[in-house]
Amino acid sequence: MPAQMHGDSICTGPIRGPLYGVGGGAFCHDAAMSAESPLYLSLADRLAGLAASGSLRPGARLPSVRALSEQHGVSVSTAVQAYRTLEDRGVIEARPKSGFFVRRARELPPVPAATRPPTRPVAVEIKSIADAVYDLLGEPGYVSFGAAAAGESLYANERIRRAMARSAQRHVDSLGRYATSLGVPELRQAISRRAVNLGCHLDHGNVVVTNGCTESITLCLRAVTQPGDVIAIESPTYFGFLRAMQALGLRAVEIPMQPRTGMSLEALELALDTQPIKAVLAVPTVSNPMGTIMPTASKRRLAALLARRGIPLIEDVICSDLAPTEEGRRAVRSFDRGGHVMLCGSFGKTLAPGLRGLGWVEAGRWSREVASLKRSFSGGGSTVVEWAVADLLEHGGYEQSLRQLRRNFSEQIDIARQIIGAAFPAGTRVTDPSGGFVLWVELPRSVDAIELYRRCIGQGIVVVPGPLFTTTTRYRNCLRLNAGAPWTPQREQALRMVGQLAAGLVAGA
Numbered sequence: 001m002p003a004q005m006h007g008d009s010i011c012t013g014p015i016r017g018p019l020y021g022v023g024g025g026a027f028c029h030d031a032a033m034s035a036e037s038p039l040y041l042s043l044a045d046r047l048a049g050l051a052a053s054g055s056l057r058p059g060a061r062l063p064s065v066r067a068l069s070e071q072h073g074v075s076v077s078t079a080v081q082a083y084r085t086l087e088d089r090g091v092i093e094a095r096p097k098s099g100f101f102v103r104r105a106r107e108l109p110p111v112p113a114a115t116r117p118p119t120r121p122v123a124v125e126i127k128s129i130a131d132a133v134y135d136l137l138g139e140p141g142y143v144s145f146g147a148a149a150a151g152e153s154l155y156a157n158e159r160i161r162r163a164m165a166r167s168a169q170r171h172v173d174s175l176g177r178y179a180t181s182l183g184v185p186e187l188r189q190a191i192s193r194r195a196v197n198l199g200c201h202l203d204h205g206n207v208v209v210t211n212g213c214t215e216s217i218t219l220c221l222r223a224v225t226q227p228g229d230v231i232a233i234e235s236p237t238y239f240g241f242l243r244a245m246q247a248l249g250l251r252a253v254e255i256p257m258q259p260r261t262g263m264s265l266e267a268l269e270l271a272l273d274t275q276p277i278k279a280v281l282a283v284p285t286v287s288n289p290m291g292t293i294m295p296t297a298s299k300r301r302l303a304a305l306l307a308r309r310g311i312p313l314i315e316d317v318i319c320s321d322l323a324p325t326e327e328g329r330r331a332v333r334s335f336d337r338g339g340h341v342m343l344c345g346s347f348g349k350t351l352a353p354g355l356r357g358l359g360w361v362e363a364g365r366w367s368r369e370v371a372s373l374k375r376s377f378s379g380g381g382s383t384v385v386e387w388a389v390a391d392l393l394e395h396g397g398y399e400q401s402l403r404q405l406r407r408n409f410s411e412q413i414d415i416a417r418q419i420i421g422a423a424f425p426a427g428t429r430v431t432d433p434s435g436g437f438v439l440w441v442e443l444p445r446s447v448d449a450i451e452l453y454r455r456c457i458g459q460g461i462v463v464v465p466g467p468l469f470t471t472t473t474r475y476r477n478c479l480r481l482n483a484g485a486p487w488t489p490q491r492e493q494a495l496r497m498v499g500q501l502a503a504g505l506v507a508g509a
């Protein structure tokens with residue numbers, strides 16, 4: 001709904017009512033979500049959205065607290081809290097004796113420069129602190145910006161529960177049978193049909209259902225490498241890849257990432273010319289931790305580059321459905337004619353966090369090897385869950401749910417960037433991700449992210465320190481922050497606290 005200024009008033013439509021709140025479950029219009037989101041936060045979010053879209057121009061004077069409360073039928077204290085929230089986020093400013101104004105320059109931190117990892121291969125060794133961080137990622141006792149998981153309330157939980165119950169009823173006999181297949185045909189077909197959205201035409205007979213994307217990637221690595229082999233990866237990269245590579249005794253050569261365009265193909269080509277690289281493992285669409293989407297022309301070039309050399313690409317598409325445009329969702333695999341791209345995905349980011357244990361792989365020319373490895377290492381899965389997920393993908397309003405998720409994540413990321421701009425020390429840089437819900441933050445050089453992590457834990461807050469995303473000694477001053485959960489006053493306060501703790505480390509340096 002466009003905003004209109006009428007003198008002192010902002011008409012944004014009623015705050016109470018069906019559009020209430022920025023959140024909203026994937027399918028709900030939704031009493032449950034409204035009840036969770038305090039009124040002042042809904043009002044603040046709506047005003048922030050108007051400022052972000054330019055409907056409220058920088059420098060514009062906002063209505064007085066009393067006028068705002070009257071316009072929106074909320075109490076004066078709700079209006080005050082909404083303005084305070086926007087001040088904290090750096091969206092508006094209070095000028096003594098004059099009132100509230102939209103801040104002029106949106107003081108958002110700049111995006112980090114391209115990364116510059118060393119060019120030689122390194123044995124993958126997980127940092128000693130990694131297990132401790134990993135164990136705390138999703139700990140319920142903390143305010144967590146740790147695990148790259150979205151808030152539960154954003155998903156169609158009721159539909160998922162119903163699909164599970166339906167599947168258990170309909171396929172009750174299967175509970176008494178021992179599953180030995182590579183996935184129920186209904187799910188393998190549903191996955192291959194959905195891959196059309198990534199521009200890929202998969203033979204469902206080659207789709208193997210796995211215990212999550214991590215298993216898919218591990219199977220692909222096993223199929224195409226031996227211990228000691230060198231794999232090219234993005235830098236920074238998702239730390240789960242490093243864990244898998246360490247377990248398989250692999251070495252990594254890290255390729256620079258440009259936060260807006262992804263892996264440097266020039267650097268990759270140079271590495272391919274000079275190192276005995278056996279495979280490339282990458283997340284070209286909505287990378288983790290940078291949230292980058294590689295431009296389509298680069299995806300095409302990457303496919304051609306690897307096909308020419310006969311080198312496999314293990315392409316992780318776990319977050320591809322979260323890319324905002326159809327073009328952006330297009331996979332490198334869609335340009336592959338020779339079966340050199342092995343496609344890996346799962347449902348933990350897009351369907352429900354609790355479904356992270358269900359993934360899939362279509363391994364191109366290595367499909368047979370991957371299927372055989374799957375039989376060797378983990379056999380069949382839970383057919384009842386597989387049927388339920390097939391049902392959800394085909395008939396569960398998945399597309400509609402994705403559209404809502406993309407909107408929610410984009411708003412949540414904007415808010416996070418505003419808070420970082422307002423509360424983190426000068427010199428901080430932060431990514432402006434093209435999709436997904438994680439942010440990569442580069443703090444001033446004097447900040448040791450592992451020390452910051454420890455201080456955050458002391459305050460009951462989890463962040464992930466940058467050194468976990470590399471095999472090298474880089475990213476000591478970086479953090480990954482998950483903005484997948486809807487903002488609450490407690491989460492906003494916690495993020496500001498991370499900024500204050502970082503500022504304390506700068507001051508102490």
Ligand SMILES: Cc1ncc(COP(=O)(O)O)c(C=O)c1O
Pocket residue numbers: 148211212213214215238240283287288316318345346347348356357358359
């Ligand atoms: C890029 C990427 N790939 C794979 C995974 C792990 O997927 P799964 O939980 O399905 O094993 C994650 C989880 O955060 C991820 O970010």
